[in-house]
């Protein structure tokens with residue numbers, strides 16, 4: 581595959597409803613879409629960085645800078661056999677996994693189109709439908725959260741995850757658990773607690789939670805190993821895991837019993853497959869996390885979730901939960917039993933709506949191999 585052009589577009593999209601986590605409230609998204617053309621075939625990727633560095637250290641603007649000044653100039657004009665050759669070419673760029681992931685994943689879409697197979701198959705996936713759960717933002721009071729949970733359960737979602745932070749935790753979880761004694765329920769703290777809060781977090785043990793996601797510092801695997809030995813609830817690491825080495829470290833330190841894989845956070849499909857393999861080999865279940873993506877990112881998440889290690893429902897839900905109108909055709913839909921059917925068309929299996937993307941675009945940058953040919 582000769583990488584002939586790379587185009588970045590920043591699209592701005594308003595969320596249907598604000599989404600509150602322990603690190604802030606998100607009302608609208610600034611998302612970078614990546615289109616790569618190789619051997620005349622177009623592929624799409626999405627950069628999952630947030631607008632602020634509250635989840636991890638990347639932002640929409642750091643990703644724009646890193647792709648524009650380092651990733652695109654390195655790749656343009658290069659010929660590679662497989663999208664999986666991409667990480668080696670980008671190895672000199674430290675960190676910035678989300679920036680690299682947006683570009684690498686577009687190449688995976690191209691490769692699947694060239695081969696005429698769904699991306700899920702190119703990745704080695706085996707499932708033809710994936711289990712879907714939802715992540716619910718922090719609410720003003722427990723009763724309003726209980727109402728939201730009920731709506732999502734009626735739509736069929738298989739697992740409910742509640743965002744928590746100090747002061748908005750025990751009462752909320754207790755209210756939901758009381759109303760729904762048997763559902764798969766988990767919590768996500770996005771690094772809002774400290775090891776000194778262990779006794780407080782142990783209170784959550786009584787609610788039979790599937791997991792407690794990323795309670796402690798975003799970059800501290802060791803502290804999670806100390807906490808896991810003090811609580812019964814399984815810890816799931818999100819923010820801490822940027823690659824397969826981190827996953828192995830966390831597993832060997834017994835810092836978690838579950839891992840959430842996010843494509844952007846680990847740098848793209850190549851590394852995500854390695855994380856899945858490490859976890860599967862050590863009998864650690866994985867599931868696909870979400871970053872309030874457009875349909876392009878959702879499509880990549882669906883393809884990844886077909887790998888054998890993804891045995892728990894993910895945070896990949898219907899387009900209409902987030903967007904009045906998504907930028908792909910068809911939109912992502914969820915069945916009454918809470919599953920997403922894996923597309924059988926080639927590539928990501930959803931078409932990017934160019935007209936709509938054009939209307940939402942606020943800036944572009946592009947590279948073409950003709951211009952850089954020596």
Ligand code: OSB
Nearest residue numbers: 635715770869870871872873895
């Ligand atoms: O920690 O999983 C997270 C959204 C933004 C940043 C971090 C997280 C989330 C979510 C949303 O939980 C999941 C989704 O996209 O539905």
Ligand code: MG
Nearest residue numbers: 768793794818
């Ligand atoms: Mg999380």
